[in-house]
Amino acid sequence: MHTTLNKTPQVISSQELLDHWQGHRTLTRRTIEVFPEEAFFSHTIGGMRTFAEMVMELLGIAGPGIKEIATGKSAPLNEHLDHGNKKDRLLELWDEATTEINSYWAQIKEEQFQQNIKIFGQYEGTVRSSIFYFIDNEIHHRGQAYVYLRSLGIEPPAFYER
């Protein structure tokens, strides 16, 4: 249902990129869900952060990042959220971010993706490279969470199911 005036179709359209990311975000949500609550906030390997800390980074980036791209209003990156060691609280924030991303994404025009931006007032790139970084960074940390889960004897969700 997505139409453009292009002579050549998009390699990936804006809507497809959103769907791709939200598919990944659904998988990350399932990864959070299968973690035992205590391990989610405490389990680490080799001095790395807990998965809860990584998830706060992802939440600090996703909604606020897309909001900044859509509105042009920059705010510093905030990776610390009040969760009271409750997974449900972070899942709630996860779902709020899902809605926020969809809503602000609709305001991003396809011609914006190649524009320069200094995201969070700090990281220089294009809108496109910033969004790809958000997605890649999530895949990277979720991959790490898979090792945390395996080290706890828990089977992670299937990577190819989104």
Added chain:
Amino acid sequence: MHTTLNKTPQVISSQELLDHWQGHRTLTRRTIEVFPEEAFFSHTIGGMRTFAEMVMELLGIAGPGIKEIATGKSAPLNEHLDHGNKKDRLLELWDEATTEINSYWAQIKEEQFQQNIKIFGQYEGTVRSSIFYFIDNEIHHRGQAYVYLRSLGIEPPAFYER
């Protein structure tokens, strides 16, 4: 230097997607390099595969996958390569894949990305979704390798340097 006849520019052009992936592949190569040779072929956590086994999967996918997209000739996925427990051999194959990807990628037309394909005669999707899967799968496994390295007390390369 990349020009198209589009009214709307690409969200990401074919050349940009290639550069994005090759940037990731450079980082994965550096991740292989920092592994101690023995740990690369033997270290695991929680019953997972060694990083060497994951790298063979990545090599089985990358060059052959792009070749199949470019030529239309399908071959079954081969994740087993003769390496004689030498990291250098896999790094050599990695560099050959880099050249192979660049060379076959140049034959893929931008309008092909939205076409349907059954990659490796097995996985249904579009050219675009297949290539994104190749990249995402590499980021996922490299993230796992970062945990392997940290568990060995070794600092992985910086994620944002490509």
